[in-house]
Amino acid sequence: MGFSDADLQAIWLTVRLASSSTVLLLIIGTPIAWWLARTRSRLQGPVGAVVALPLVLPPTVLGFYLLLAMGPHGPVGQFTQALGIGLLPFTFWGLLVASVLSSMPFVVQPIQNAIEALGERPLEVAATLGAGPWDRFFTVVVPLAKPGFLTAAILSFAHTVGEFGVVLMIGGNIPGATRVVSVQIYDYVEVMDYDQAFWLAGSMVIFSFLILLALYTLNPQARRF
Amino acid sequence: MRSFPTTTLLAITLGLTNIAQAEEVSVAVAANFTGPMKEITAAFAEDTGHQAKTAFGSSGKFYAQISNGAPFDVFLSADAATPARLAQDGLTVPGSDFTYALGTLVLWSADADFIPAGEGAAVLQNGKFRKLAIANPKTAPYGAAAMATMRALGVEDAITPKFVQGENIAQTYQFISTGNAELGFVALSQVVQDGEIGSGSGWLVPGDLHEPIRQDAVILKRGADNPAAQALIDYLQGERARVIIRAYGYDLAH
Numbered sequence: 461m462g463f464s465d466a467d468l469q470a471i472w473l474t475v476r477l478a479s480s481s482t483v484l485l486l487i488i489g490t491p492i493a494w495w496l497a498r499t500r501s502r503l504q505g506p507v508g509a510v511v512a513l514p515l516v517l518p519p520t521v522l523g524f525y526l527l528l529a530m531g532p533h534g535p536v537g538q539f540t541q542a543l544g545i546g547l548l549p550f551t552f553w554g555l556l557v558a559s560v561l562s563s564m565p566f567v568v569q570p571i572q573n574a575i576e577a578l579g580e581r582p583l584e585v586a587a588t589l590g591a592g593p594w595d596r597f598f599t600v601v602v603p604l605a606k607p608g609f610l611t612a613a614i615l616s617f618a619h620t621v622g623e624f625g626v627v628l629m630i631g632g633n634i635p636g637a638t639r640v641v642s643v644q645i646y647d648y649v650e651v652m653d654y655d656q657a658f659w660l661a662g663s664m665v666i667f668s669f670l671i672l673l674a675l676y677t678l679n680p681q682a683r684r685f
Numbered sequence: 686m687r688s689f690p691t692t693t694l695l696a697i698t699l700g701l702t703n704i705a706q707a708e709e710v711s712v713a714v715a716a717n718f719t720g721p722m723k724e725i726t727a728a729f730a731e732d733t734g735h736q737a738k739t740a741f742g743s744s745g746k747f748y749a750q751i752s753n754g755a756p757f758d759v760f761l762s763a764d765a766a767t768p769a770r771l772a773q774d775g776l777t778v779p780g781s782d783f784t785y786a787l788g789t790l791v792l793w794s795a796d797a798d799f800i801p802a803g804e805g806a807a808v809l810q811n812g813k814f815r816k817l818a819i820a821n822p823k824t825a826p827y828g829a830a831a832m833a834t835m836r837a838l839g840v841e842d843a844i845t846p847k848f849v850q851g852e853n854i855a856q857t858y859q860f861i862s863t864g865n866a867e868l869g870f871v872a873l874s875q876v877v878q879d880g881e882i883g884s885g886s887g888w889l890v891p892g893d894l895h896e897p898i899r900q901d902a903v904i905l906k907r908g909a910d911n912p913a914a915q916a917l918i919d920y921l922q923g924e925r926a927r928v929i930i931r932a933y934g935y936d937l938a939h
Binding site for chain 2: 650
């Protein structure tokens with residue numbers, strides 16, 4: 461008993477998807493977290509709520525609307541077609557968009573908390589010493605808020621690996637392109653191949669445990685999430 | 686004076702018998718049969734007084750649930766293989782299985798002009814589409830029949846790169862109806878309206894291009910002593926149920 465070629469393909473795809481969405485999310489999520497942590501705008505509440513929505517919504521809801529939106533009649537679908545890149549569902553890029561949206565709160569919230577915990581003081585001190593905004597961000601905020609960034613990265617990676625509902629809704633179960641590990645396990649159970657399902661699912665349990673262990677060891681504060 | 690208690694007693698006894706006769710049967714039903722089953726259970730309650738409690742889902746999932754003790758009396762599968770497998774595991778009432786419906790496969794598009802009447806085979810051979818959706822052939826009998834059809838038409842290799850697999854026939858329909866796949870193979874029961882394809886355009890796949898899509902029903906061990914389970918199986922073979930089943934685009938075995 462071991463991983464089949466199809467399993468390895470699914471694992472590789474999952475790792476690729478999880479790392480790409482983590483990198484993208486750190487780039488997109490950081491300015492959002494920054495803004496949420498420091499703004500006094502009345503929009504803070506609504507924007508924060510929108511970012512947190514994927515925590516509450518069933519993944520099928522997100523998947524369903526994405527399927528409609530990215531389809532040929534949906535606004536996103538019309539846009540991507542106009543750009544000449546075709547439609548996103550059933551492609552790696554479609555999964556990436558979906559993963560970024562569904563893992564957004566796991567990145568924004570830890571970073572936002574870390575920046576809030578920092579307070580104004582370090583930034584003011586840095587400013588009086590003549591540091592510009594970018595300098596302040598990279599030499600003061602990032603090192604001090606490092607645990608938040610670390611938590612965000614690990615959580616978004618882990619959450620994308622564990623995602624099933626969204627992927628199932630817009631993936632189309634194409635080997636090598638959209639069949640991630642969770643879908644592969646589902647497939648095994650549906651064809652009643654419980655041995656293979658047991659093997660792959662067990663690996664997921666061990667993987668998830670190790671991820672969380674790493675998170676808690678590297679960053680004891682993360683236990684509060 | 687004497688007749689009063691007797692009649693009361695008689696009335697109570699009759700009442701009790703009625704209650705005893707109106708049983709409840711819990712049924713696991715393949716998702717593709719959702720529409721007709723809802724009508725059939727309503728008619729069943731009306732005609733027999735028995736209540737059928739239904740759960741709809743994929744046959745593979747029901748197999749897993751039933752093997753693990755899920756409390757179902759009757760199972761209406763989307764195929765013949767799953768009830769056979771349950772029988773092998775000793776989880777069914779021997780000899781209770783029968784074919785309640787024969788599925789009709791249809792090549793369907795949400796676009797009303799995509800599949801000109803009667804030209805489904807030509808559309809497949811031309812291959813002028815980006816994505817074609819089928820149900821997972823390993824788990825869904827309609828998916829397996831779709832594969833057999835494309836093999837029979839000699840277009841399997843050409844179309845395989847354009848496949849998009851739905852986990853089941855319902856998701857396959859979703860891919861096509863949202864336009865993300867231009868066309869695909871679904872059950873006629875999903876797109877039927879008054880015995881015909883209701884919206885979009887489609888092609889009824891001739892039955893000789895694939896094995897018949899036999900949907901078998903079986904009484905499960907738990908339902909062995911439930912009179913309502915046998916009643917439901919009988920009812921499914923009765924005239925009223927057969928009319929409903931046909932109206933949803935299924936064929937009957939006999």
